[in-house]
Amino acid sequence: MLEARLQTGALLKKVLEAIKELITDANFDCSDNGIALQAMDNSHVALVALLLRHDGFEPYRCDRSLALGVNLVSLSKVLRCAGNDDIITLKADDTGDVLSLTFENTDNDRISEYELKLMDIDSEHLGIPETAYDAIVQMSSNEFARICRDLQVLSDSVQIDVTKEGVKFAAKGELGSGSVTLKQNSNVDKEEDSTTIELNQNVSLNFSLKYLINFTKATALSGRVSLSMSSEVPLLVEYKMESGYIRYYLAPKIGEDV
């Protein structure tokens, strides 16, 4: 039995916006720790790992681990019926076939209830090894979204180079080339906009912009984003939330003959 009450319903709406383009169906794995989700896109290029920790809900109750298979498009449609300030309560029985959602407005005079049919989803859970990344860039999530959007004009892939001076995003295509460099600047007044780099080794990697732009749908969830990279391993893009995170992994583009 799961019961989870979320004070700011908008959070759930934003989470759905952040993943529904990438994956269509997924299991929400509920345990006493919180609600987690892990899924790959169809072509197995990107992976989303989401965690909403139990302390983000008030109250949160989950006696036994439960996997709720949900069609994300349907869920996001139902969530569109909730107001941004609504309190959302999720409920599911251990053996039930539905996920029930209750939306209460702040004045507590309008209560709506929805039930969403659950699905059986064959999921391939991937074990993600703990990686010590060579470079970790922390930056403004808005800035990251803008860079991806801007460079998309030129090419469908971006080269990311990280050195101790800064991080450079470069794209080259038929109509020309372009790049954006962000220098390390931890001393700015607004901490939100600073860029910091932890570096063990310079890295240079190539990624699909289409996927990165997809990831930036999570921008609304956090003002900051971190990009963790090592040569020839998937990029980790993480948006931290107050009690939880959304992580995206993206396989790099590989040069000739590997």
Add this chain to the structure above:
Amino acid sequence: MGIHGLSKVIGDNAKEAIKEDDIKNYFGRKVAIDASMSIYQFMIAVRQQDGQLLQNENGETTSHLMGMFYRTLRMVDNGIKPVYVFDGKPPTLKSGELAKRTQKRKEASASKEEATEIGDTEAIDKFNRRLVKVTPEHNAECKKLLKLLGIPYVEAPCEAEAQCAALAKAGKVYAAGSEDMDTLTFGSPVLLRHLTFSDAKKMPISEISLKKTLEGLNFTMEEFVDLCILLGCDYCDSIRNIGPTRAISLIKEHKNIETILENIDQKRYPIPEHWPYKDARELFLKPLVTDPATIEIKWESPDVEGLVEFLVRDKGFSEERVRKGCERLEKNLKTATQGRLDSFFTVAAGSDKKRKAEEPAGSKGKKPTPVKGKATGAGRGRPRK
């Protein structure tokens, strides 16, 4: 051709072994393609509006080249790296099957004359397609084309499907691309069908996994091969009155053909007089192939001028199209291929099963097990009720 009714058997008994996917999700995959079968397919499918084979000014057939050129481009455009495998000498066991095919061709030829007599154009067209024969010249021209395109090809010592399977088994390529189901019987871990179909057909790629097939049937590879022989293969007859369902249950019970023969009523199920099932089994399990380790597969830049010379001057293709095609080939060769997460992260085995095992324990009479039916909708999941 292939194994009689095997795709249906797999569909019925090991549904999870078959996966349908868009061709664009196969980017970066290397695939060994059964060239001889593809060429045959092109000669049947690539036709003019009136059903005639494509020809150049001199009346030479160009259907096979047209098909090879554009379907290869289609794969390359989708990021697939094809390597073609040509048939060598057919195994002696196949002579019976080949004789049957010659016989059928003769019949078609006779029927065609009949149809011509009464002027039934539809029937003429139908029999024309049955008369298609791939000649050594067609094969040679296709090899020339591939060389100019910079696409590698391999000449198999014997059956092309077997060589494709060997390449896939050795990890030289991701999968074997063929319509022939016996590619699985030859031990290819993954078989891709519909790979060389035209874009216009909008046919998704059907990916069949050998491992999941065996799991679904609960067979070993040897049992699977015996099942294929019972279903009917190219190399020997099958037993009359034994259909797919009976074949499966017989193998389940007796494990191999020898034991089945000892136990079944030979009056009801007459064993063919000369029945070299042991040889057929040997052929499937230990086919004559070139050792994949000695084969080097390399994709190269296309020889544009050579292609123009061959396709435009000799075969009457449009120069503009050929040059455009070359540009696409060149571009795709250069661009970096998108990697996949599966090659970095490993599937955590059991996580999924564990959950399934936990479920029944807590269910009080109510069963949350899925209704095994047709997968509905575009998603991966099935409705629970």
